[in-house]
Amino acid sequence: METNSAVGALSALAHEGRLDVFRRLVRAGAEGMAAGEIARATGVLPNTLSSSLNILSAAGLVKSRRAGRSIIYTAGYDRMRELLGFLLEDCCGGKPEICAPLVAAASRRCDAEGRAC
Template identity: 55%
Template sequence: MDETDALDALAALSQESRLRLFRLLVTCGPDGLPAGEIARRMDVPHNTLSSQLGQLSRAGLTRARREGRSVIYAPDFDGIRALLGFLMKDCCGGPAEQCNALLDRFLRPDCTTHCQPACGDRS
């Protein structure tokens, strides 16, 4: 990730409702949530939600997939890892690879098991 990409990601998170949206999706893990359920939980109009999701997606922090007639939004853990890696690049006196264990511990792509109960059933 370069500085411009990091600034885009940080700008996407710098608005209160987008930050809340991002945190909701991270809580739900890789399974994500349908757009309608996100709008209901956040109590925002669909057009507002669409704009917010678009900004997070363009910043590389979320991704969407189609399941039947639903569009499911989930965190993009690769993008989140890239942002955190960029922010921590100079930690530990410079050897960023020493920070990888920390990133791996907190950004496990298999977090469905511990994330799902907080998100709840999306059926």
């Protein structure tokens, strides 16, 4: 991932409301969530949610698909993995034990929530 691309993704996440939406979509998995469902879950007004989804989408962090009359939003997992990889790229400096607690913490959380990560 290029630095400019990482900055764009981090910028899209650097807002409390957008971060909340993104995290909810990550938890929703491949099923995703309809826009109305996201709005109810977050308490965000539809026009604000639309703006947030557009910003996250432009950064590649959210994808959408039409299902009947609804638009279903899902997290852009590939982009998320690229961003996390970029952030961890220089983390270990040849010492993988530095980043091992991150992997363990993520695994514990996924196990506790009963989902695959």
